[in-house]
Amino acid sequence: MSRDLVLGTAGHIDHGKSSLVYALTGTDPDRLSEEKRRGITIELGFARLDLPGDVSLGIVDVPGHERFVRQMIAGSSGIDFALLCIAADDGIMPQTLEHLAVLELLGVPRLVVALTKIDLVDDEWTSFMADEIETRLEQTPYAHAPVVSVSSKTGQGLDDLKGALAEMARATERIQAGSIPRLPVDRVFSVKGAGTVITGTLWSGKIALDDEIEVLPSGLRARVRGIQIHGTASKTALAGHRVALNLNALSTSEIRPGSFIAAPGAIIPTDRFDAELAFLGVPGKTRSLESGTRVRVAHGTRETFGRVLLIGQRESLACGERAFAQIRLEEPLPVSWRDHFVVRSYSPVHVIGGGTVLRAHPRRTTNISPEDLKLLEALCTQNESAVAKASFATQSLPVTASALAAASGLSVPAAQRELDALVAAGAAVQLEGAPRGSFYMAKSNLQRLRSAIENALLKFHAENPTAPGIAKDALRQRAVPAADAESFDALLADAVSAGAAITSNGEVAHPKAGAAARKAVELASETLAAALAAASGTPPTVSDLIAASGVEPALAHRALNILEKEGAVRRVSQEFFFDAAAFESLAGSACARLEQGPATAAELKEAMNTSRKYAIPLLEHFDSQGITRRDGDLRYLR
Template sequence: MDSIVIGTAGHIDHGKTSLVKALTGFDADTLAEEKRRGITINLGFAYCSLPCGRTAGFVDVPGHERFVKNMLAGASGIDIAMVVIAASEGIMPQTREHIHILQYLGIEQAIVVLTKISMVDDDFRELVVEDTKEYLATTALAHAPVVQVDSITGQGIPELLALLNDMAAGVRREAVSMPSRLPVDRVFSIKGFGTVVTGTLNEGSISLNDELAIYPEGLPVKVRGIQIHEQAVTTARAGQRTALNLSGVSVEEVHRGCVVAKPGSVQATSVLDVYLSVAADASQPLKRLEQLKLYLGAAEVVTKVVLMGCKEIYPGEECYAKLLTESPVIARKADRFVLRSLSPVQTIGGGRVVDPAAKRSGYTDEQALHIMQIKDQGAPQQVLEVFARENLFGDKEAIASAANIEAAEKYFEILLEEGRILLFENRVAHIEALKALLEKTLHILEPYHTQYPLRTGMAKAELQARLEMTSRPREFEWLLGWMKETEAIGQSGLMLYKAGFTPVFSKKLGAIRDEMLAAVRQAGYSPLTVNELAGSDKDRQAVLEALLQSDFLAVDGQVIILKELYVQAKETAVRLNRTEGAIRLADFRDSLGTSRKYALLLLEKMDRDKFTVRQGEERVLI
C-alpha cells in the first residue's frame, strides 16, 4: 500500500476539518470536547484512495493559536500541505504563522484552498483571492495553486482531488533504504493489545516482529502489530501514517516526542548545530543565549540558542547556531525545526539541523562557524571527514548516518588511502584526532615525569582514566599501540613514559637505590618488608616506590622481593604441578628454601594473579 501524507494548515474555524470530511468522508474531530466546542484541539486523521493508486492520509491540525504545538507535532512528516483560508475572512494571524511553520519545516508542495465560498458574493470572494495571492507572493507559497471550494455543497472538491492526485503521483520516496525512524505524535492503550503509538514513518521500513527502540531512553520494544489507515499490514514504509502495537513498554513510558527507531541508528543529544532564520515579521531580534521552545519532529522542548559569529540577528536574517536543549532530543542531519518564544508565544523562526549530535564546545566561535559551514555545505568527502574527526572511534555506519551521506563507503576508502583516517575493526580514527590525543598524552606525561623523576612512568590504568577511556579498553589498547609506533611514548611493563625519559637518581638517592637492591637480593625468599626497607624516611620511601615500578614486587602490599624471584617461583610451581600432579605447600616451601609463611604468601599471590587455583589443601595451574 503506497501512501502519502497530506496536512492541513490555517486559522481557527476556516473549515479545515469540514474540508477533510468532504474529501474523505471521515470526521477527523474525535474528542467530545472538539465536537461540543466546534474546534479542533488535537490531531485528527483520515484517509482516502486517489486515482493514481496511492492512499492519501490526511492530518487535520488545530488552527487555534493555543494548540500550535499540536499542529507542529502533526505537520512534521507531511508531503503536501493544504493551507485553508475562509473566503469570509481571508488571511488571518494563524494563517500567517502556519505558513511560516510550513516554510521552516521545508514543506515545498502546497495547495491554498479557499473555503466557504458560498458564504460570500463573487465580488468579495475575488477581493479575498487577490489579497491572498498578494500575501502569498512574499512567502514560500508564492507559486502554490489556489483552489476555491465549498465543503458543504461539494463545489470545487472534485477539482481539488484531481490536483491532489497529480501532486501525489509526483511524490518520491528516497528514504526507504535508511534505518527506520518514526516520531511519535500519539500514544494510547487498547485493551487486550497494550501500547499503541502513531506517527508518520519518516525513514526506512518497519515489519512485524522487528526489534526496535524507543528514544531518547533507548527502551527495547518489539512490533506486535502494524496498521496503515486502519488496515493491518505486515510492513510500513517511509511516508506512511503508521500505528504500531508495541510490546516491552508501557503507555507511561512513551510520550509525544519520543522516536521509534532501529537500535543504535540515532543518538539522544542535548546539543544541535543548526542553520536558522528569523521570521521577517518577528517583533524583535533574536539574541545570543535566548531561551525558546524548540519543535523538532513531534517533540517540544525548551532550548537555549547560542548564535555563532554574532550577538543577535534581526528579523529576516539567518545564521549558524548551537541549540542547547533542556532535555534530550533525537534528530538527523537536515531535519527541519521551528522555534517559538516562551512569552508571549509566537513563532520566531526555524531552520535545519547541521549536526544532530554536536559537541558543546572545544572550539572558538570562528572555528565552530567554519566547521558548521563544512558540515552544511561541504562536498560529501569533506562532510564525512569532519564528522569522523569529531567522533573518534565512531562506528562507520553511525558516522555516515550522522553526516547523512549515502554510499559513504567509497569516501571512507578515499580517506583511508590518503592517510586521513585509520580503521580499528569497524571504527574510524581520524589522524588529526589521534595526533591531538597523542599531544594530550604527552602533556600529561611531561609534568608527571617532572613531579616523579624516580618513577619509570605513569601506570597505564591512570593514563587511561586521564584520557577518559576507562569504558573503552579495546580502543585504548589500540591507541597505545599506535602511539608507540610513532615512537613518541614507550612502555615498561604496565608503565608508560615519554620517549627519551629515564628515571633520574641523584648521587644520594642512587646510593640508597643500590643499597636497597643489594638488601632485597640478599634476602631472597626470606624477604624484607616495606617498613624495614624505608621506614618513615621520605628519601627511602621515594626510592622504594621507584623500584616497585622496575625491580621490586610487593607480594602482599608489604613484603618485598625481586620480580625475577617471583618469576622463578612461578616456574617452580609449574615444575611441581607437572611432576607431582599438584602444588603442595610443603613441597613448594622446600623447593624455594623458605619458610611456610613466605611460601604461602607467594602461592596466594599466584592465586590472585589467576596463575593457580586452590583445590582443598593443594593447588593446580589454571
C-alpha cells in the first residue's frame, strides 16, 4: 500500500533544516533571492522525497528564526509528522523548544530527530548530544522518537535518516479526518496564460478538476481548472497531498495566503469557538493566563487577534494547566471540531498555548449548563456516539440530523446514524411532518411541548368561545415561540396523532374545547349555502345575505371562507358570492357565446340572461381568472 504523507521540518535557525532537505531531495527549498543572500529561510519551502517501500513525502520546510514563528505555525498545520533538526554543535535552543511546543499543540503525533552537522563535532560529543535530546523528549509526547545523526555536507547518516522516515511514514495515519475538502492556502501567485494559482496541503476530502470551491472567509467562489501535485498534472488531489490549484474567476488580490478553501457551503466561518485550551506559560515568567486576555490565534495558515475567556467560574489558568475556554475572534476563522490552533501572546510575541476546537458555533457565553459541560467533555473524547448523545441532550426543540451535525461538529451521515441508534435504543422519538426531513426529540421533551400546545389551545378556546380554531402560526407563538415553522409542523403533527389537537381549514383546535364553535360554523355554513343556492344567479350582496340569515357577521364571514375553500360557493367580488352550480352555469353561457366570436359586455349579459349588476362583476372575475381576455370593448375566449 502506498503512503503519501506530508512531512514538516522544525528547529532553531541555522540548524540545517534547508540544507538537509536539499541533501535528501536535491531540491533547494529556499527559493527567494533574499533567502539565498542572507542564508536563512524566510518563507515556507517545499520539496518531495520518494522513499523505498512506495513511500512519498511532501516536505514543508519552515523558517527557524524567532521572527518567523507565524510562518512556522502555518507550515506545520496539516503535516502528518515532523523532522526536528538540532545541530550537534549547538544543541537544544529556544526556537527548538518553541517549535516542539507548536508541534505538540497542533497535534502532530510523531517526529524524527535529525542531529545535524555531526561533521563539526567528534563522535563522543555526538553521542552526548543524542542522549541529551532523548532526555529532553521524555517530557513530551515524542519520548520514543528516533534520533538520527547526519551530515548534509558529507552525506553521513542520510540513508539511515531516509530509513527512519520511511518507517515512521508506514506507522503514521493522516491526522486530519473527514470527507469535506479543506485546504489552508500558504502561497498565491499568478502564472502567465493560466491565471491565479494557490498552493497548500489538502487537509481532508478530495478535489477534482472543474470542482467548485469556496474561498473563506470572503465567500467568493471559483472552479478548479488545473491541479498539480509536486509539479505533475493530475485530475484529482487527495487528503495529504501538497497541491497547486489553478483557479478561475479569482485575482491574486481576492485570495491570499491565510485564506481557506472548502466545498461550497460546507463551513461557516465563526467569530468565536469553544475549545480545550492548554496554557504553556510565557517564557521566563510565572504569571497565569487571565480570562479576557488578548492574544494572537493561529489556525491553518491564518493568524488573527482574539480574547481567551475561560468557561465557568474560572478566572485564570496557571502554567501547565488545561481548561475549557471560549475564544472570541476579531476576524472570523473557518474552524471545525477537532481542528488544532496555537495561541501566541499579544506583545511581546511568544507561543503560550493552544488546543483543540470543540464547538465552532457556540452561544456567546461562558456560563454553561451541566448538559453543555457534558457535551464539551464528550467532544474532548472525540467519540462520535458520546458526542451525539451529549449534544442531543442539550436540544430542547425538535432537531434534524443536519442541525445536530451543526451543533456537535459531526458529519451529517454520522449524526443521522447516531440519531437512528438513539431511536432504536428508545432514547429518542422520530417525528414526521416537516418537508425537509425527520425531526427527533427526547420523549420527555416531546411530552412537555405536546402539553404546551394542548394548554395553549385550551386557553385560546376559553378566551374565544365562538372561534372554531386558531391559525397555526399564532398557536406557535403562543405555545412554542422558540420553534421555527418546520419544527413546529412536526410538533403539531405529533399533537394531532396523540389526540391533543385537530386541524381543519388551516386552523388548529382542541378536540373537545372547540366542538361547540365548530358546530356553530357548520350550521352557519349550511344556512348561507342554502340561501345562495336558492338565489341561484341573482344572489344578494354579502351584507344583505348576512343580515337575512341572522348569522353573527364574524361567524358568517368565517363560514363563507370555508364554503369557498370547499368549492361550494364562488367569490366573484367583494360584494357577491355565487352558488357554485349557478356560477358554472353563467360561466358556461358566456363561454358558449364567445366560441362564436368576440362579444361586448352587453352581448355577454344577454347570453347569461342576467342584469348588469351581476354581469360586470362576473366578467371582471372571468378576466382575472384567465377565462376571458378583454381588449377595449370586446372580450375574447382565452
